[in-house]
Amino acid sequence: MPQLNPSPWLFIMIMSWFTFSLIFQPKTLSFISTNLPINKAPMTTKNHPWTWPWS
Template identity: 65%
Template structure:
């Protein structure tokens, strides 16, 4: 079965990952973020215990 032979497919996979890692990924990471993260502290809300009707 030819699909079990890793000779051509491993090289294609390795070449595509190297292309993505070295060329495409830095270009994508250089774009500005549309919604930058803020240093806003999370608001804590006080919760009350639930009054169960059968207790």
């Protein structure tokens, strides 16, 4: 079965990951995000007890 022979496909896979890691990833990480995170005060919620009619 030729699918189990990793000789051509292993090299192609490794080279494609190196290309992604060295060329494309730094270019995509250099973009500035348009929605920067804002430090907001956490909102506190009030818990209202449930009045059960049978208790």
